[in-house]
Amino acid sequence: MQLHRIEPSEAFAKLFTRTIGLKEEEYVFVQAHFRREYLPRKHFLLRPGQVCNLHSYLNKGCARTYTLDDDGGEHILFFAFEDWWMGDLESIYTGQPSQLNIQAVEDCEFLCIPHTDFLAMESRFPKLKEWHEEKMFRNHYSFVSRLVEVKSLTTEERYLSLINRFPEIFQRVPLQYIASFLDIEPPSLSRLRKRLSGK
Amino acid sequence: MQLHRIEPSEAFAKLFTRTIGLKEEEYVFVQAHFRREYLPRKHFLLRPGQVCNLHSYLNKGCARTYTLDDDGGEHILFFAFEDWWMGDLESIYTGQPSQLNIQAVEDCEFLCIPHTDFLAMESRFPKLKEWHEEKMFRNHYSFVSRLVEVKSLTTEERYLSLINRFPEIFQRVPLQYIASFLDIEPPSLSRLRKRLSGK
């Protein structure tokens, strides 16, 4: 399978210099600890049973995190696009094997840093650590609102909310994956869309 | 409404000295910034529209965190029992008004500390800050596994999982609240229990 050549993303540099606030030479130092990983469509960044020891920045492409149940059914927990971070934090921080699959939905380019290096960077650059803590908080907030959504919205409302927040997702992710993310079966999503298009 | 007198909990002291690792005099210093709050059954620790500015340790009793939807329906996100912390972290850290209700299910005794004091304690005692960061991570893990449960288990399996993890909940929390937590209606929970008791 042939991969297009991918230009280095400016978003990555901006994240460290603008958002996190590292100086140019600090960014260069940090950046040197990342390595580029190309992952063709349908290939896996993480498999159940593996210990996840990388923090992975998704520089280009689209990926999904999902679990398998006892009957072999897939349940998609998250999608990720450009400028998102992926990995199984529990596995990273506890050293336990992961239960999660992380798979490329499109050909992907990741920028990956081993956890030990990441910890070293955090202790050398307090701003990086602060940013990471801040990210954990925002992550917490989004889990709470996701919980609220699941509990108080109808299937149709959750579908519309998804369209609203990530319109591009429908151009990049197969409908069956979106159905799994919304916790319905593909035929139900198909009928839901038909119903809505008639409005 | 009459409250029983409640003995100071040893769990609170153990948390700070054993788990967090503060010295005795450090604990005494920190502890002095908490104030005791008695909350009778059905009364509110937090109401939508309020800014939450307290970290609240539940010393005695049982409480629930829930949202109201547009139709006035309640959706319970969390229960809390002795030795749990409550509050709306998003509201605490962003200063935005909360959307959440936190209500006493039993007569409660909280130990509360204003957020600004908590930050001061964190910067004075790095161990406290480390513990809090660690707690955020564990919190993240539990959100992920909760998401996995909601997606991959049947209603019956989630009920059994709840029984398994919190057997005492059924002695302390009305069934209608448990139904809301499980995302079903009270009649459905009633029939589910009847079905299971026949096994």
Added chain:
DNA sequence: CGCGACGTTGATTTGCCTCAACGATTGTGG
């Protein structure tokens, strides 16, 4: 071309909701 993956559509079943009524229990005021 032929195969497989994907989205759609139809027919049927199922699990839960909704509405309603009913005992049991609790709490309150006379």
Added chain:
DNA sequence: CCACAATCGTTGAGGCAAATCAACGTCGCG
């Protein structure tokens, strides 16, 4: 202390949304 209302859990009847099972058209690819 009793009568009454309110709350709670249960049970029944009917309806609906989604799951399930199956078939079909389309597209992309070997």
